[in-house]
Amino acid sequence: MSKVIASRTAALTETPFHYCPGCAHGIIHRLTAEVIDELGLQEKTVGVASVGCSVFAYDYFNVDMLQAAHGRAPAVATGVKRVLPEATVFTYQGDGDLAAIGTAEIVHAAGRGEKITVIFVNNANYGMTGGQQAPTTLLGQVTKTTPNGRTSEANGYPIRVCELLSTLTGAAYIARTAVFDPAHVTQTKKAIRKAFEVQEKGLGFSLVEVLGNCPTNWHLSPGDSVKWLKENMLPYYPLGEFKVSEEVE
């Protein structure tokens, strides 16, 4: 008799992902869904999709979903959570969505200690619109709108979201992880689980930034994109827990 050793997690629908080969979004969706399942939250979760490559997240997460305007997911999640304090509310956002157009929303949701969980995917560019510069684009990185590479004179410096948000008292748990190998996938899942547990315990705002590769817009093979991420993103965006409030400890 054959034995099932891996299956779809219940908090993901049967809809096949539309993501490009090698893109990190699929793995991060899966990890988020597994955590929702393992913590038994599926029937009380409301997810908020953002605008970016993950805009169709409402097709994939098998929970009640809203699709928010570009950058506004933390405000939408706040509206949901304030009406339904018992619900589990999460947003899923890219780096353009969260760190450019939605900067005010994320900073103030964290500042208020809004009891929501944010899954934040940093792929150092605007994937959905074809690979333009994001606030997280590295110095020297070539994008569609930094054709000669980002320069500090012309485009300023990349923003480190975890470091910024971890200065806020309302933030209870802030971590940065990656998913480029099995060990890091496991670490990411642990961080996501912790972030949801922080919410369930009512301890405050939680966010996990996951470094993601974007082979299509980086114009690299999936393998090379992993190499590029390790060599270029890791030095500027170190992994780790940036804020673990006393209550969370």
Next chain:
Amino acid sequence: MAKLLMEGNQALAEAAIHAGCRYFFGYPITPQSEIPEYLSRRLPQVGGVYLQAESEVSAINMVFGAAGTGARVFTASSSPGISLMSEGISYIAACELPCVLVNVQRGGPGLGNIAPSQADYNQATKGIGHGDFHLLVLAPNSVQEMADLTIWAFDLADKYRNPVMVLSDGILGQMMEPVEFSEEIPEPPEKPWAVTGASGRKRNIINSLHIAPEVLEARNLKLQAKYAAAKENECRCENYLTEDAELVVAAFGSCARIAKAAVEEARSQGIKAGLCRPITVWPFPEAAVAEACKNARACIVTEMNEGQMVYDIRLALKDRIPVHSFGKMGGVIPTPNQILDEIKKLEVKPGV
């Protein structure tokens, strides 16, 4: 219930609570700040939530989230703040979420001033955001109507699953009058579409993205059918002394109070004047406007703007009679005498 002496903004805020609304998200701006100030005290007393957002952009998106759970929710702002909410309002309409929006209008454009104005009429009735959609827009002209129309706004929002705006202004917001709250509040309908956590039912999705043009067209047609039903069923207009009126003054909101004084003075001087006051400015009460002007030789539309409603009046009257516009801009309030002068200009004496 006993009559209470209240400021318009406070009456509106209390009416929202009376209508069963327990959630408010907003940002301070004059001349509407009495609404959040009042609610920051009142909502916690009734188990509700008052939250001051970081901007009007965030406020409207918090409203989007709260409305998505099926709760009665509202926000209030004044002109520049409403402009900031534009994108969010479009999403709310696209997702068919019921909520109430209040614009206590001030002088514009730009930062303008904090004097009363009606310059956002076009924005409210025709251009509140991108895409083919409409708000239902109610224009009160007394403190009592600030309360009554707010309660009605919540019912309409639920009935049509559409945002409804109360289009007020600085005069109505800040003046005091006696107000009475109706005893009967209809129960809000069931909201099986709400996102509350999919327990014991299929999951719900609130979304305005429809990649296939045919699908998005079908969504649009559904919205349009809803607006057609609202046009059919919800138009309201107050016609005063219009039965035999030869000159009809059309005005909405606070400006209609001034116009009414001018009409009464004209009558006392033997001029057959009447007042037509649209209460729903979207849908626009075309039939009632035509009825008001059935015996009229001319119509004067007085507004605290460059002349915006005048085009809706002309359409309602199919340009059958001359329609004149008398507008005051920048927060300047017309006086009854100025309107009376306009009436007199048009009055042609028999045999002359």
